[in-house]
Amino acid sequence: MVTINRGRQRLAQQVIDQLRLQIETGKLREGDQLPTEPQLEAAFGVSRTVVREAIADLRAAGFVQPVQGKGVFVADPKTKTGLSLTPIEVKSIPETLELLEFRMAAEGEAAAIAAYRRTAEQEAAIRAANRKMANLIEAGLPTVEADYEFHMAIAAATNNRFYVDVLRHFGPRAIPRGQFPTLPEANDRAYLEKVHAEHGEILSAIADQDPDRARQAMRAHMMASQRRYRMLAEQQ
Structure with missing residues (x-):
């Protein structure tokens, strides 16, 4: 896998x-x-x-x-060309790429640990956050907070407070699209459904208690974001 x-x-x-x-x-x-x-x-x-x-x-x-x-x-x-970002957003791209690189390492391992340590209640919390995001996409409402809750629920499922502390330090700004409000993808349903599908693969691996698959699913999720923001940087 x-x-x-x-x-x-x-x-x-x-x-x-x-x-x-x-x-x-x-x-x-x-x-x-x-x-x-x-x-x-x-x-x-x-x-x-x-x-x-x-x-x-x-x-x-x-x-x-x-x-x-x-x-x-x-x-x-x-x-x-009309997708050009505001000056503040342009300045955010390098930091966003650095944060995604850090999150790939930290959250990839967090997902692996959560796969074998999560309790039934913690798995239910991850699943609830994922379902909440799906409902918000369906309703056409903002999803950044729900996306963050999903990642926080995984951090909590490691039962290691340092993973929680790190993600809490970044807060919802850890979710890249929240920092780029002018991008159409911030509210694009097809894009958000793709993100949700990536979350679904992570959740499935954690539910199956498969650490290797959970790690790689999280890394694939972060790599997809890196790819999008690198392309964005090249257009500026």
Whole structure:
């Protein structure tokens, strides 16, 4: 399972890099429709999950835009430029990447420890936080606090106060999208559902008491965020 998660991250990055290169070199121009999911799966030799992850990241970075009932299209370059951040947000990018790097190490291990130490009540708290986020996504309401609660519940399930203290020190600002309110992805349902699905993989591993899978699921979650914010940095 660990190998699958790592492999999926690498494959998603390869799809992102190749599609982005086609867009930036003009092979795919503004308004062009991307191939369908099955066509992309065949072209890149990857699964539908990998394709959807890559498209979600390209969408969050402003390179593509889905049109309901029609497909996914290359975004207007002016629209992508319009995603430029405020000066405060731009200054936040390096710190955000550093924080994600730190969290990958700390929370990856926290998830592993929680997988074999969590009590039934603690597992229920993680599950409740995950369900709360799903309900907020469905209602179109802000999810940063619920996202933070999910990660805090995992820290608490380590039964090691230092994991809790570290995450509490950062507070909800540990959730990157809370620091970038001008980004469409902060309230984009498809993006938030992807984040929620990543949480679901972490929860599943903890519930199954599988430390290795829990560690890798958390690391994959953080790596996906790193990838998105690196792309964002390159656009500034």
